[in-house]
Amino acid sequence: MSNIDLHAAKRTKNDEFYTQYEDIQKEINAYLEYNPDVFRGKTILLPCDDPEWSNFTKFFAQNFERFGLKKLISTSYACESKGDCDTYCPTLFETASPKYDKNKTKTHGKIFTLTHDTNKNGVINIEDLEWTYLKGDGDFRSDEIKKLRDDADIIITNPPFSLFREFLAWIMEAHKKFIIIGNKNSAGCKEVFPLIKDNKMWIGTMPMGFDILFNVPEHVATELIKTAKSGSKYRIIDNIVYARASGCWFTNLDHGRRHRPLQLMTMEENIKYSKHKEIRGQGYQKYDNYDAVDVPYSDAIPSDYDGIMGVPITFLDKYCPEQFEILGSTQRGCHDGVPDTRKYNDYWEMKQSGERTGSSGNKTNENANLLRNDGKNNYFINSDGRCVQSLYTRIFIRKKKGGVQ
Ligand SMILES: C[S@@+](CC[C@H](N)C(=O)[O-])C[C@H]1O[C@@H](n2cnc3c(N)ncnc32)[C@H](O)[C@@H]1O
Numbered sequence: 001m002s003n004i005d006l007h008a009a010k011r012t013k014n015d016e017f018y019t020q021y022e023d024i025q026k027e028i029n030a031y032l033e034y035n036p037d038v039f040r041g042k043t044i045l046l047p048c049d050d051p052e053w054s055n056f057t058k059f060f061a062q063n064f065e066r067f068g069l070k071k072l073i074s075t076s077y078a079c080e081s082k083g084d085c086d087t088y089c090p091t092l093f094e095t096a097s098p099k100y101d102k103n104k105t106k107t108h109g110k111i112f113t114l115t116h117d118t119n120k121n122g123v124i125n126i127e128d129l130e131w132t133y134l135k136g137d138g139d140f141r142s143d144e145i146k147k148l149r150d151d152a153d154i155i156i157t158n159p160p161f162s163l164f165r166e167f168l169a170w171i172m173e174a175h176k177k178f179i180i181i182g183n184k185n186s187a188g189c190k191e192v193f194p195l196i197k198d199n200k201m202w203i204g205t206m207p208m209g210f211d212i213l214f215n216v217p218e219h220v221a222t223e224l225i226k227t228a229k230s231g232s233k234y235r236i237i238d239n240i241v242y243a244r245a246s247g248c249w250f251t252n253l254d255h256g257r258r259h260r261p262l263q264l265m266t267m268e269e270n271i272k273y274s275k276h277k278e279i280r281g282q283g284y285q286k287y288d289n290y291d292a293v294d295v296p297y298s299d300a301i302p303s304d305y306d307g308i309m310g311v312p313i314t315f316l317d318k319y320c321p322e323q324f325e326i327l328g329s330t331q332r333g334c335h336d337g338v339p340d341t342r343k344y345n346d347y348w349e350m351k352q353s354g355e356r357t358g359s360s361g362n363k364t365n366e367n368a369n370l371l372r373n374d375g376k377n378n379y380f381i382n383s384d385g386r387c388v389q390s391l392y393t394r395i396f397i398r399k400k401k402g403g404v405q
Contacts, residue, residue, distance in 0.1 A: 016220050017215075017216055018053050019055055031255050033256060034254055034256045039069055039154070041068060042153040044154050047148070048075075049074045051076075055215075056158070057072075057112060060072050065125075069114075073152065075109055075111050075112070075148065076138050078106060078107050078138055079106050081138075087217065094110075109138015111138075112131045113131070114126075118130060140170060150174055155178040155180070157181075159180055161182075165191045168250070169191065178250075178251060184313065188313050188330075190331055190333045200252060203248055203250065208317040209317075211244045211246050213244055214245060215242065224241065258319070274300050289342040292338060295311050296391075298311055298314060310330070311397055313329075319397075320404070322404045324397045329394065330394045343362075344364050346382050347361025347386075348380065350380070352377070364388065364390045371387070372387065372388070
């Protein structure tokens with residue numbers, strides 16, 4: 001599966017990926033299904049959202065009355081601060097307004113507020129948005145936007161990919177409710193994972209197994225096509241170029257999927273009937289450096305195993321806190337409760353061709369390692385000929401005592 005990583009983000013300005021209306025609608029509807037009053041009487045802040053581009057603003061403005069919102073605030077970031085004024089062109093909406101200021105348009109952010117039926121046509125919708133320039137550039141870290149954050153009940157957006165961790169910390173320090181998009185790999189990182197482990201946030205309802213397709217401005221689409229491998233970082237559907245990124249939703253608002261336990265087979269049943277050839281007739285392998293068994297697929301978690309299991313990061317979108325507890329992950333600094341039992345400092349990394357890569361075994365310390373050489377991937381070996389191979393990030397889980405099965 002493809003990833004738009006941070007470096008690619010810088011190259012292709014993927015901070016300018018815009019969430020599709022349908023994706024917002026699908027995600028938000030799931031929270032409403034769980035609690036129809038989730039947004040009632042609330043002030044929602046969309047802090048990275050210029051309505052001329054953002055479907056978040058459109059979606060919440062259109063549904064203002066249905067959701068029973070008290071106030072919707074959407075703020076945008078000045079192109080000069082983004083370093084992106086070359087491609088910036090104010091819209092007719094702005095230039096036609098008496099408030100238009102040809103200097104401020106590049107240096108100042110804008111704030112859009114919706115509270116009531118300003119045009120007195122009997123409905124509150126996007127037409128009733130009132131706007132003005134912010135005092136500053138609209139940086140979410142500025143005091144001006146912090147004040148809006150502090151006054152809001154719920155923060156919703158797809159923040160700049162490159163600032164995701166900072167953005168999340170910014171929300172958490174204000175103890176706000178949120179629904180945001182981020183790279184799914186961030187779920188395993190040491191700034192984010194502890195919040196998931198402690199049930200202070202979780203994955204939204206969109207499955208992690210899919211990439212998200214984003215709308216992009218024309219210059220970003222051109223750059224993607226020029227620099228990315230065909231199909232891996234973008235897709236063209238009906239002649240429209242979409243950026244493809246390995247994102248998912250993160251939230252601390254409850255939704256129904258989170259309380260739906262996985263339907264699982266016992267260990268014996270898995271070994272007999274699992275659809276995965278690594279399990280069927282094979283069983284579960286213990287890690288070489290953790291007191292836990294590897295479960296390479298979430299649907300192969302044995303329902304009757306009481307010990308610690310390592311599962312892929314995509315388990316998180318199936319995690320039901322009434323069924324399992326999360327104990328840690330293989331990320332450095334994230335597994336105090338499941339300490340690693342072996343280091344590989346006297347190993348070195350080999351390619352299957354028999355060539356050394358030049359890396360020492362330190363590289364695989366704290367990864368989930370299996371004692372094996374599968375003949376396909378790089379491996380680590382010591383002077384006794386002992387070989388291990390590392391797996392992708394694993395999350396350590398255990399069946400919840402007295403929990404649902
Ligand atoms: C990934 S885009 C998403 C836009 C919109 N939320 C959406 O999903 O359609 C991130 C947006 O954050 C804005 N941005 C970048 N850095 C920012 C900052 N420091 N403070 C506020 N907004 C920022 C960018 O201008 C960009 O429009």
